[in-house]
Amino acid sequence: MSIGIVGTGISGLHLALGLRQSGIDATLYTAEDPDGIRSGPPSNFVTRFHSTRERERALGLTEWASGAYDNAWMHLSVEAPGGPSFRAELPRPASSVDFRMYLAALLEEYQRRGGDTVLRKVTDRAGLARLAERHDLVVVAAGRGGLRDTFPRDPARSPYEEAPRHLAGGLFHGVRPPDPPGMTMHMLPGAGEIHAPTYHSFAGQVTAVLVEAVPGGPLSAVTDHDDQGDPGRFTKELLHLIAAHAPTLHARIDEREFALTRPVDMLRGAVLPMVRHGWARLADDRYALAIGDAWITNDPLTAQGANLGSRLAFQLADALREHDGAYDETFCRTVSDRLWETARPVVDWTNQFIGPPPPRMDTLLTAAAADQRVADAFVARLDDPAAMWRAVGTERGTEEFIAQAQSVRSAV
Numbered sequence: 001m002s003i004g005i006v007g008t009g010i011s012g013l014h015l016a017l018g019l020r021q022s023g024i025d026a027t028l029y030t031a032e033d034p035d036g037i038r039s040g041p042p043s044n045f046v047t048r049f050h051s052t053r054e055r056e057r058a059l060g061l062t063e064w065a066s067g068a069y070d071n072a073w074m075h076l077s078v079e080a081p082g083g084p085s086f087r088a089e090l091p092r093p094a095s096s097v098d099f100r101m102y103l104a105a106l107l108e109e110y111q112r113r114g115g116d117t118v119l120r121k122v123t124d125r126a127g128l129a130r131l132a133e134r135h136d137l138v139v140v141a142a143g144r145g146g147l148r149d150t151f152p153r154d155p156a157r158s159p160y161e162e163a164p165r166h167l168a169g170g171l172f173h174g175v176r177p178p179d180p181p182g183m184t185m186h187m188l189p190g191a192g193e194i195h196a197p198t199y200h201s202f203a204g205q206v207t208a209v210l211v212e213a214v215p216g217g218p219l220s221a222v223t224d225h226d227d228q229g230d231p232g233r234f235t236k237e238l239l240h241l242i243a244a245h246a247p248t249l250h251a252r253i254d255e256r257e258f259a260l261t262r263p264v265d266m267l268r269g270a271v272l273p274m275v276r277h278g279w280a281r282l283a284d285d286r287y288a289l290a291i292g293d294a295w296i297t298n299d300p301l302t303a304q305g306a307n308l309g310s311r312l313a314f315q316l317a318d319a320l321r322e323h324d325g326a327y328d329e330t331f332c333r334t335v336s337d338r339l340w341e342t343a344r345p346v347v348d349w350t351n352q353f354i355g356p357p358p359p360r361m362d363t364l365l366t367a368a369a370a371d372q373r374v375a376d377a378f379v380a381r382l383d384d385p386a387a388m389w390r391a392v393g394t395e396r397g398t399e400e401f402i403a404q405a406q407s408v409r410s411a412v
Helices: 010-021 034-039 050-058 099-112 125-132 231-245 305-322 329-354 359-370 372-383 385-392 395-406
Strands: 002-006 025-030 070-078 085-095 116-119 137-140 165-173 182-188 192-195 198-201 204-213 266-271 279-283 286-290
Touching (some): 002 010, 002 125, 010 025, 010 099, 025 099, 034 099, 050 085, 050 305, 085 359, 125 279, 125 286, 165 231, 204 231, 305 329, 329 385, 359 372, 359 395, 372 385, 372 395
Parallel strands (some): 002 025, 002 137, 025 116, 070 182
Antiparallel strands (some): 070 085, 165 204, 165 266, 182 192, 192 204, 198 204, 279 286
């Protein structure tokens, strides 16, 4: 068995490390070496929940296991008059580490373990077809344009045709951590969200501020202007927006110290949530299977993208270990259908949160603000998307979730 893996995001690296651990022949194709990954701008601000950290332990990855990188609490505020707010401790701490540091370290670890790595940009279907001549199966885990075109959009699973959020953010000094330290989400009804988790980056402990703006709304003042060449202007505009629309976040900011950690530490873009077809035929008897961003693109709103990518990589590694036969269309279809059962709750949950919130969401958040047991149960499900979707997917499910949480005897 020979597997070619294109892409060094969390899906590609966790898959490569898992196959290496099992003695399966895999070649990892990367467009950048570790130093290139570290030196570029951020493409996301990832929080890895406990289940992802457990998978890292299973891979023997210990560099990010330290409690120094923990985010143990979630704070949520609806920034509107009388809007509910609550905080709750995760059952097991999450970890928020600059993904440039994380992915570069994993790539170096794969190389240290003797993994076969090729520094090559694979940008289109023709490039994948050439890889298919060397491998029994090509796994595409990179979401770059030409590669995504190999896997067409699945309209039945992709309700959006335009990006429902525009993004802008960066890593900042001058923001006091919430009390207790952790992640924060500030919801602005009809306008979008502002995330401000405590974050570990090249400058140590900082704050990642990410604005998710509804296009044309008041938050788009910072997302729709290209300030990449003027970090000072971007910082000033962001501070003004926070003061006007997120007072609970503004209260944590020292305006004299509020500044980007480095000019490169800015993020700007838009995410079009999409599910693509999970496999493609490259030649008569050669196929490519998609995972990670090549298959599913999720908005960062629910902080699930990287965690789902890790989970799917582990499932695919298991399927490859167990399979004894051709890597044909039947194999690809069967595996992709199995992975979709895991991915679907994340996709449905995230898409619901992006759209106009149903009345049950206000009911749920209000109940969480009024009863710590509901808040605790809600935050616990951030690491269990299937349970979260059962809780928020239908009115009946939400009613049952609240009732069950409220039936738990308080430990106080």
